[in-house]
Amino acid sequence: MEEIIGGKGEKTLPYAVKDYFEYDGTRISVAASEVFIEIENSQGKVVTLRRAIHDSVRDSKLIEVFSSSYLTNGEELGLAMPTYLHDAGGAKKQEGFHRFLETFLGLHLPQVPTTSGGEAKLYLQTVFAALAVEQKRGWTDYVANVPFYGIRDARTRVVEFLLGLSVFETNSKRNRLNSESVEIDSQWRQAHDELRRETASKGVSTEGVPNQPTPLFEPSQVFLKRHTGPTSVLLDEYIAQLRIEYSSLRSRSEKVEKALGVDALKEINAATEQLQELSVVHERTTSMLGMNRSSLREYETLLAETQEDLERNKTAAKLRDLGANHGVEIATGHCPTCHQHVEDTLLSESVTGPQMDLATNISYLESQSRMLQRQVVGLRETILESEARRTDLSSRLAAKHDFVNSMRGDISSGATESKAMVRRQVQIEVEVEGLQALPGLVRKILERLRALAARLAENQAARKLLPKSAYTQDDLDRISMFQKQFRANAGSFGYESAPISEVEISLDTLVPCLAQLELRAIRTDIKSDSSASDFVRLIWSYLLALQQTSSVPSLFGNHPGILLLDEPGQHSMAVDSQHALLQQLASQTSLQSIVAASFDEAEAVFIEATQGVKFQLIQWHGKLLRPLM
Incomplete structure (x- = not known):
């Protein structure tokens, strides 16, 4: 250690x-x-x-x-x-x-949160910092010299463990649920992106699949739609249209004797016009997609700048409020020298007309941030739709181009069987085959999403069962007993810097506080100043109360039942206080105490401090390192 x-x-x-x-x-x-x-x-x-x-x-x-x-x-x-x-x-x-x-x-040391956001073991060395107090720096804090392992609020975690609080189990459950929630979100996004890729490549879009995981997701409410120019239809309906077109082409091809004459030319002209219309729509869609992407980048930049400005204004407001609470005149809008009103803006001389104060500016920026977030989400959805529409137009444009070329070849060759119709039939067959396979693939992805939604529902239900506050009622009972033991010890040790009855164990830090201030931090703004020796008395009371509370049969914590104290009589500690400490240590039947003390190197002080105390004395003369005799 x-x-x-x-x-x-x-x-x-x-x-x-x-x-x-x-x-x-x-x-x-x-x-x-x-x-x-x-x-x-x-x-x-x-x-x-x-x-x-x-x-x-x-x-x-x-x-x-x-x-x-x-x-x-x-x-x-x-x-x-x-x-x-x-x-x-x-x-x-x-x-x-x-x-x-x-x-x-x-012992069963728990996992505790670290400063880096992960978890680590509450190492045994951190626990022993509350069991072994050395002279030089050990009397500077209630639990001093805790080795640094990156454990967040290590002192509080040690006290929680020694008292046997259930907070570790609760935090562990909460951390597991948080980790599972992050995993669900990641897997949902992966499945959602996979669904987008598979459908967009075939000009199909999905409706009813949220971007973020939700326990209310239902696969039966998801619809597949195929873009057909400016509109879209259900995938089954689109496949039915393709089959009707295929049957029509097949009927026409059986009647064709020669691909010559006015009818063929009219068909080529009509197909060419459709090709030109598709080209125009494709160009417009591509142009609009580029504009939307550019707008998205601009809105994302504006959102980042707005959020940065919002944080700065909130920080300024916090500093102003803190200053006002402490009576700083400039924080209340007045010059501390001439006491005239001061505007809370740097542009008061250059800007005419009404100006927004900090509160109004914060409200405006929050509204602006919400509006920009909605714009960003909307643009991202629009871009996804545009990408699917462009994919559809590209495939239709290529198919129509092939059809026109084939029709022209039919006229020039005088074929008795239309190559254009055959080519279009083949295209329809390939497209239908690909689209028919899509629902099966989509169902597998939707099943994964449904399973994730069920996991999320279970996660949220388990989260609701966790205690609303950090500590359960049993934990609060243990802390209450700890507070009583601490007060009793401090009174018996002669602590006088503050009324013992007003001292409380903070539920935030689990250290003694008076008027929400940690006792060692009390200064001249409190009636009584804490002396150095009085603070050492508090440390005695605190460390001993940890063991006393842990050894209560109905509570039973994790204290190993040992205390090693090196020179506890710090800062010219009164002899009667040292005597009271030794009496308390000797009276604890479930505690082994080892005290190394010089008692001011005076035999009289030693005798007075140990009067009536049951102990085992280890003493020597000269130096310890010598031959064994």
Whole structure:
């Protein structure tokens, strides 16, 4: 857990255990050094851990686990189970030490949101920041020295975990639902684009398929339409028209003896006119498509600029409101020097007539943004329709061109069978075959969309079952108990900077607050100023209340039941406060407390602070590093 004090491995240790130390006036070099620690969990299982500090063979990242009581009972170490730490997978893989320790302690660390938008494990080192407090920086926050792993609001997440709040399960469900929602949206868009490509290539458009996923989607309400110039008809009706044309051509071809004479010329002229009309319509459609694409780019640029202006105006309004709340005269529209009215625009001298203030400008920009968004959506739909219509016109133009050329060939050759009619019949056969296959393909895509709509409906139903607020009633009961324990501790430790009864645990940050201000942030605008020693008393109260609340049988949280406090008597702490702390620690039957303290290096202070307290004293004279006797 050395990351809590700002480093990894042997670099966090003093030179005496890795380089040299002095004994009897002699400097002795360290050839090798290692550390053993024996731990026991709540199930009574004991293991001994061995880790190298300075060794030519073993790396400090290696921790060997022995299933024996080596230090207290002198048992043989036996076979070692090697584990590692401070490398990738150390908290997740079976061989990782932090994974082993998590399992050994009976903990189930949750997934929590990160600052990058993803999820990460609430690593054991972050939890231990609330269990082990070192002297230099540990008394600067309620949960100080949390190693940075990119966890969002890491301090709050640690407290939620130790108290056993269900917020992690709720957040995990919400995150899963959010992830599924994003997946549904992506798959819907992919299917929708595939449907557009398949239908547009054949001059067909769909009606009744929304661009975005909806639980109300119904495939039976989807219609396929084929563009025929400026209008469109249902696909089945269009196929029926093609079949009628095919039958007519077949009947005519049986009556043709020679493709000569006035009738043939009239037919060529009529087909040529149709070809010219199609060319004109195709050119207009292509031109309109280009104009719509250009307009779409312009509207998208205008929308981006409008949204940027809107954000700037909202920021300006927020700053003005904040200034007004704090009595800044310029924020209320008055010069702080001459107290005259000041316009909230930079163009007051150059613009005549009425001008919009910030609120009016924001309202106008919001309206403008909504209008531009509607324009962009409408243009995109228009472009899709135009692309399908142009595809249809291109195919019809090519078919008509081939028909005219074939008719001219028939006249010049004097054929007894019209090649133009045969060519047109072949074209109809190919087109009908392609169009008849389209509904089957469309049905498969619509079935995918229907399944996505059903998933979305289930997603939305599950989302409604989630708690409306961040915490459930059970969570609120735990926080209420935590607040009571904290207040009781602070009172017994002699906290006097603010009325204890008015101190509350914030539901936003889970730290003590007074008048919605974190207690350590209280300054001269509150009647009583928090002294440095009083803030340390709050940290005592806070860390101890976490364990007390977690050990309540009806609540039962995730606190491992251990506190390590290094020099808790900070900032000339009163002896009676230290005495109260030690009494509280000793009275908690489910808590193992390890306190390292110098008691101002005065025996009298030590005796007074420990009077009547049940504890096990570890003391020594001289230096710790010496030969074992």
